[in-house]
Amino acid sequence: MDETKVLVLAELYWPQGGGAELATHLILKKLQKTGKFQITVLTGVKNVEKVDGIKYIYTPHLKPRPKPLLWLFVDYMCRTKYFRKLLKEHDVVYIPRIAYPAIPHVKKSGKVVVHLHNYQPVTYHSVYSSIDENLNNPIKFEELEHQSIMRSIAVGFLRGINNLVKYWLLQADKIVCVSRKQKEILVKHIPELAKKVEVISNPPPEVPSIEKIVQNPPVFLYASGDSYVKGFTMVLRAIFALEKRRTRAKFILIGKYSDKTLAILNKLHSMIKYVEVKYKGRMEHTELLKLHREAWGLLFPSILEEPLPYTVIESMVARTLPIASKVGGVPEIVEGTKAEEYMF
Template identity: 40%
Template structure:
C-alpha cells in the first residue's frame, strides 16, 4: 500500500511563481509512488491525475501573520485532523509553518521546502553579496519593503520578528529542502540549528523543456532572456546598468523580458 503525502500550500500552479511551478512538477514526480492530498487556498489548480485537491479558504490570505493564524484555526478542524492522521508525511512548500509542531506531535514526518529566506528575512530575500549584508538583514528588509509600498514599510518595522517565529517552526521539521548550495550555506550560517536537516534539491524542469529540440539558430546578434521581471530584488537595476554600459561600447543585442 502506498504512503500518503499531505501537502499544505497557499497557492498552486498556474497561480504564483517559480515555487508553485516547482511544487507542481515535484508532485507530478511523486504521484507515481505516493498517494497525494493537497490542501490549498487556490480555488482552481492545474490538477494532476491521481492527486486529490481540497480547496481551503483559510489558506487563501497571502499575508503571513493572517495565514499563520488561519493555519492554527485549520488544525482545529475535524476534516483536516482526520486527513492528517491518515497521512504518513507532511510537505510544506510555502509558508504554512504552524502545522509543523502539531504534525510532529502526532508522529508525522515533515518536510519544509524553502524557495526563499523566510527563516531570516521578513522580505524573504537577502541582498548580494551576502557577506556584506549578513549583519544588516533587518535593515535591508525595511529598505526593500519600503521600495515596494509604504504600507509594507510600516509592516516591516512592526513585524521584524516574523522570521524568528518562522525559524522556530521550521527547526522542528525532519528535513529542510533548499534549492541551491548557496541558499543552503546562507540559511545554515544564519540558522545553525538547521544545518544538519538541510538537503539541496534543485528545482526540476518541465518534461516538455527537457525533451524539446533547440530551435534558435545562432546569428550575429546575441539574444538574452531575462526572467526576473522589474523586481529590484531580482536585479532589474543591474540589468539596466549592464544594458547602458553595453550601449556605450556599441554592442548590439536582443533582450526579452519576462516575469
C-alpha cells in the same frame, strides 16, 4: 507494499506563483509516477494544473494573504475536525511554502517535511543578499524595492514575529534546501537546524524541444521585471553601454513593469539607435519559453542569493547562455559548463 500517504499544504500551486510552485508540481508528478505514494494537495487556489492520480482540495484557510494573517488562518485550520481527520488519514505532511504553524499540530501524531525555496527562516521578507546586506533588513528592502513608506512601517512592526518560524522549523522531521548555498546561509543563521537539513536540487523543468534560430543582432532576454533586487538597473546600464559603443543588440523585457518604468522605456526608444528594446510584459510560461528560440543569452543580474532559480535552469535546458550574477545556487546550476565563464 503499502503506499505512503502524503498530505501537501500549499497556499499556491502551479500555474499560480513562480519557481517554488513549479518545483512542487514537478516533484509531486515524479512521486506520483513511482506508484509508491498516495498524494492529497490542500491548497488555497482553485485553478491548478492537476496531475493524474493526485487529489486536490481547495480550502479558503490557505488562501494567499499577508503572512501574519495566513499563519493565523493556518493555525485555525489545524484545529478543525476536518483537518484533524485528514491528518489521521495521512502518514506525512509536506510543506513546500510557508504553512509553518501546521508543524506542531502535525507532530502530535505524524511526520512533517518542510521544503525551503526561500529564506523565510532567516528574514521576515524571505530574501537574503550577500552583495548588499542592507537588503536583509526588511525595512530597507521595502524602501529600495517597493519605494513604500507604509510597507516599511508595517514590516518594522511585524518582523519580530519571524522568530516563530525558527520555533516551528525546529519541530520538523526534515528540512529540504534546494542548493548547497541555501543550506550554508540557513545553517549559518540557525545552526540548530543543521542535522535536519538535506540538499536536494529541484527537478529540471519540462522544456519542449526548441529549434534555435539565432541571428544578428544578438537577442538577450530579461524576465524579472523592473525589480531593483533582480538587477533591472544593471540591464539599463548594459543597454546604454552597448549604445555608447554603437553595438547592435536586441533586448526583450518580460515581467511586471510600473507605469513609471514604462514611461522611461518609451523615452528610451527615442534616445537609442543601435540597441532595440522590446517590452513584452507578463507572459504565460509556455509563451516565455518560446522566446528562447531566438535568444543568444538570458540576463540574470540578481543581487539576491537566489536558492535555485528556474529562470537560469530553463535557460540552460533551452541552450540559451545565462549571463548571471554569481549568487545563491546559480554557480551550482552552471557548474562545469561554458556558462561558468559568463558569471559576474
